[in-house]
Amino acid sequence: MSNFAELNYEGKLYQLPVIEGSEGEKAIDISKLRSTSGLITIDKGFKNTGSTESAITFLDGEKGVLRHRGYSIEELADKSSFIEVAYLVIYGELPTEEQLKDFQLEITHHTLVHEDVKAILEGFPSKAHPMGVISSLVSSLTAFYPKSLDPNRSSEEVNGTIIRIIAKLPTLAAWAFKNRMRQPLVYPNNNLDYCSNFLRMMFGLPTEDYHVDPVVSKALDKLLILHVDHEQNCSASTVRIVGSSHASLYASISAGIAALWGPLHGGANQAVIEMLEAIKADGGDVSKYITKAKDKSDPFRLMGFGHRVYKNFDPRARIIKKAADDVLGALGVNDPILDIAKELEGVALKDQYFIDRGLYPNVDFYSGIIYRALGIPTDMFTVMFALGRLPGWVAQWKEMREYGDPIGRPRQVYTGHNDRPYVPINER
Numbered sequence: 071m072s073n074f075a076e077l078n079y080e081g082k083l084y085q086l087p088v089i090e091g092s093e094g095e096k097a098i099d100i101s102k103l104r105s106t107s108g109l110i111t112i113d114k115g116f117k118n119t120g121s122t123e124s125a126i127t128f129l130d131g132e133k134g135v136l137r138h139r140g141y142s143i144e145e146l147a148d149k150s151s152f153i154e155v156a157y158l159v160i161y162g163e164l165p166t167e168e169q170l171k172d173f174q175l176e177i178t179h180h181t182l183v184h185e186d187v188k189a190i191l192e193g194f195p196s197k198a199h200p201m202g203v204i205s206s207l208v209s210s211l212t213a214f215y216p217k218s219l220d221p222n223r224s225s226e227e228v229n230g231t232i233i234r235i236i237a238k239l240p241t242l243a244a245w246a247f248k249n250r251m252r253q254p255l256v257y258p259n260n261n262l263d264y265c266s267n268f269l270r271m272m273f274g275l276p277t278e279d280y281h282v283d284p285v286v287s288k289a290l291d292k293l294l295i296l297h298v299d300h301e302q303n304c305s306a307s308t309v310r311i312v313g314s315s316h317a318s319l320y321a322s323i324s325a326g327i328a329a330l331w332g333p334l335h336g337g338a339n340q341a342v343i344e345m346l347e348a349i350k351a352d353g354g355d356v357s358k359y360i361t362k363a364k365d366k367s368d369p370f371r372l373m374g375f376g377h378r379v380y381k382n383f384d385p386r387a388r389i390i391k392k393a394a395d396d397v398l399g400a401l402g403v404n405d406p407i408l409d410i411a412k413e414l415e416g417v418a419l420k421d422q423y424f425i426d427r428g429l430y431p432n433v434d435f436y437s438g439i440i441y442r443a444l445g446i447p448t449d450m451f452t453v454m455f456a457l458g459r460l461p462g463w464v465a466q467w468k469e470m471r472e473y474g475d476p477i478g479r480p481r482q483v484y485t486g487h488n489d490r491p492y493v494p495i496n497e498r
């Protein structure tokens with residue numbers, strides 16, 4: 071088998087090396103193509119372009135496989151905890167009991183944020199979307215930890231920055247919600263686990279004890295695991311490309327949060343609930359919305375359907391669909407939009423339009439229904455995604471730094487005007 075591909079261009083033959091990943095995926099290395107042939111490649115949306123080699127997450131979109139560091143998402147969701155999976159993706163191996171205890175301890179010691187952050191938070195209008203708020207607050211951490219601006223510090227110092235962001239994001243997220251509600255802030259309680267602490271800061275009050283329902287905390291932990299990483303998606307690529315300019319971890323994560331916000335990416339979980347609510351308010355006629363989704367002159371898309379990589383099924387969606395039934399059952403919640411979601415899925419999966427294009431429910435289709443049952447308001451859904459995705463972003467940033475990746479700087483094919491003389495304003 072040859073380990074190069076040949077390109078025949080204008081009568082000349084160019085040999086391009088082929089590299090192979092540990093799961094057998096092959097890629098043509100075109101990094102020298104321009105210097106040898108004068109050609110670049112173009113691939114809008116990077117649909118067929120590998121931006122890096124990575125050892126964090128493996129996806130097989132055709133077979134619906136998702137593994138972190140070699141462990142299947144099904145096993146991790148079933149047997150692990152969010153903090154354990156966070157350790158796994160960031161440091162590469164499952165932690166020993168002692169490593170996990172130390173990691174948890176370190177995180178709980180950094181959950182508090184500087185009091186001056188409150189002044190920034192209070193500057194936001196109460197209507198501010200919490201994704202914008204947390205993206206800004208994460209970026210503001212660079213002001214409170216100025217040494218973090220230098221990503222070339224020792225690995226211990228960089229690790230301190232990593233621990234801080236994982237510890238503080240739940241506090242910032244819960245505070246963004248409290249500020250929106252104009253309620254007093256609740257400070258972290260370091261006796262609680264990661265999710266229970268977050269839920270107490272979201273729903274508790276400083277004046278009274280708040281009992282976290284273990285069903286709710288466990289369900290949230292599972293949802294966070296399912297969001298931990300998803301290789302070179304829009305937000306992870308953003309984090310890597312921002313970090314590739316040697317911008318700090320906080321700045322890179324802040325950019326990742328902004329990228330996640332859009333409705334085609336993490337913002338889809340909010341959009342799904344809004345869509346299901348609209349269908350319900352419109353009388354629950356699912357087929358009408360299926361028709362709209364297929365109509366190319368209508369901008370409506372079935373939110374929570376389709377994926378750039380998964381063309382058969384999204385393994386996370388399967389786990390979440392089952393979890394939605396379990397959680398709603400355990401909490402005694404009867405949400406009519408769960409029935410609309412299931413009906414919509416049933417109709418779409420039998421429809422030739424969706425079959426031909428490999429469109430299936432993705433991770434966002436059922437997650438919002440669980441968040442709703444847990445009492446989380448709709449505009450906080452994407453914040454939940456960000457909490458879950460944080461370890462993945464950190465792992466991607468850390469790997470990019472350790473690999474010494476060059477600054478990300480795509481090329482373009484210029485299609486504008488050719489050289490032309492300047493026209494004075496009175497002659498235009």
Ligand code: CMC
Pocket residue numbers: 115300303333334335336338363364370371372373374375376377378379427429432433434
């Ligand atoms: N509803 C209706 N048609 C769709 C949908 C949809 N949700 N998704 C894709 N299509 C059609 C699209 O119109 C196109 O049709 P045609 O070939 O006739 O032009 C074909 O399917 C391929 O779509 P694409 O937009 O070229 O695919 P993409 O890989 O660029 O986009 C996607 C992937 C996820 C952005 C897209 O499927 C979408 O917009 N889905 C809805 C938003 C959503 O649920 N996003 C969450 C993704 S999973 C969470 C995460 O971000 O990790």
